[in-house]
Amino acid sequence: MADNSEVLLHLDHVSKIYGDLHALDDVSLTVPQGQWLSIVGSSGSGKTTLMNIIGCLDSPSKGSVTLQGKNLENLRERELADVRKNVIGLVFQKFYLVQHLTAIENVMAAQYYHSVVDGEQAMDALRQVGLEERAHHLPRELSGGEQQRVCIARALINCPEIILADEPTGNLDEANEQIVLDLFKNLHEQGTTIIVVTHDSTVAGQAQREIMLNHGKLVGEHWNDLEAKKAFDALAATNSQVAASLDTGFDDPTKSAKSTMSRDKA
Numbered sequence: 001m002a003d004n005s006e007v008l009l010h011l012d013h014v015s016k017i018y019g020d021l022h023a024l025d026d027v028s029l030t031v032p033q034g035q036w037l038s039i040v041g042s043s044g045s046g047k048t049t050l051m052n053i054i055g056c057l058d059s060p061s062k063g064s065v066t067l068q069g070k071n072l073e074n075l076r077e078r079e080l081a082d083v084r085k086n087v088i089g090l091v092f093q094k095f096y097l098v099q100h101l102t103a104i105e106n107v108m109a110a111q112y113y114h115s116v117v118d119g120e121q122a123m124d125a126l127r128q129v130g131l132e133e134r135a136h137h138l139p140r141e142l143s144g145g146e147q148q149r150v151c152i153a154r155a156l157i158n159c160p161e162i163i164l165a166d167e168p169t170g171n172l173d174e175a176n177e178q179i180v181l182d183l184f185k186n187l188h189e190q191g192t193t194i195i196v197v198t199h200d201s202t203v204a205g206q207a208q209r210e211i212m213l214n215h216g217k218l219v220g221e222h223w224n225d226l227e228a229k230k231a232f233d234a235l236a237a238t239n240s241q242v243a244a245s246l247d248t249g250f251d252d253p254t255k256s257a258k259s260t261m262s263r264d265k266a
């Protein structure tokens with residue numbers, strides 16, 4: 001497991017503004033190498049916007065994002081594409097599998113994007129997610145859980161530094177959710193940084209750290225791994241660039257998210 005002592009990602013006073021709406025409002029966040037982080041918050045609180053910015057799929061209106069020491073603002077489109085390709089693995093709730101390609105062909109299509117097509121390596125990625133036997137089936141012949149595992153295999157083929165997952169278990173039953181969480185656990189143990197957006201408190205609770213967004217603002221933080229918190233605080237004490245952890249906690253992200261939603265509706 002990575003020791004969380006190096007900064008991988010830093011957001012400095014990031015806002016994303018659409019007209020009058022601050023989808024993200026002055027968010028500062030530091031994620032050390034190897035951290036498993038959950039992002040929670042009610043619908044419309046800015047979670048996907050934050051993920052898109054971290055994943056280099058969108059850029060902030062204000063503030064800056066530094067990934068592996070590089071300020072993303074200074075990168076050309078080609079360099080950004082390289083970051084997307086080589087550093088980040090994306091997993092979505094909607095699987096985005098190509099329906100007329102088999103599981104292994106879907107993984108190989110992602111390899112093609114990375115300019116290496118290697119059937120053995122694709123099969124290895126499927127083996128890692130326990131799907132070797134289903135490699136030659138089409139998505140419609142696979143269960144929801146199996147399709148999500150193909151997506152994870154697809155995200156793994158370039159050995160990404162970070163897995164960004166947006167509601168990765170949103171469509172899955174409990175058994176399949178557990179399989180996906182176990183995969184994330186293995187990846188985390190191998191040192192991969194994992195950032196997950198979720199509405200599900202069980203999924204959120206697997207992370208070392210949970211942060212909560214509300215109306216685009218970072219409003220609360222909860223640590224499930226106190227050793228990781230200690231390491232983070234030590235990092236913040238020695239590095240003035242690190243956004244210190246918030247003092248404001250929250251009990252149950254799902255409950256808080258729901259109560260925020262009902263407050264919004266009132």
Ligand SMILES: Nc1ncnc2c1ncn2[C@@H]1O[C@H](COP(=O)(O)OP(=O)(O)OP(=O)(O)O)[C@@H](O)[C@H]1O
Pocket residue numbers: 018021022023041042043044045046047048049050
């Ligand atoms: N391209 C856009 N143009 C205008 N407003 C947008 C755009 N993208 C997002 N928003 C708004 O920004 C806010 C945050 O959206 P975002 O999708 O990040 O929320 P979320 O927390 O991921 O929500 P959900 O849990 O429902 O997916 C919402 O009010 C949304 O309507």
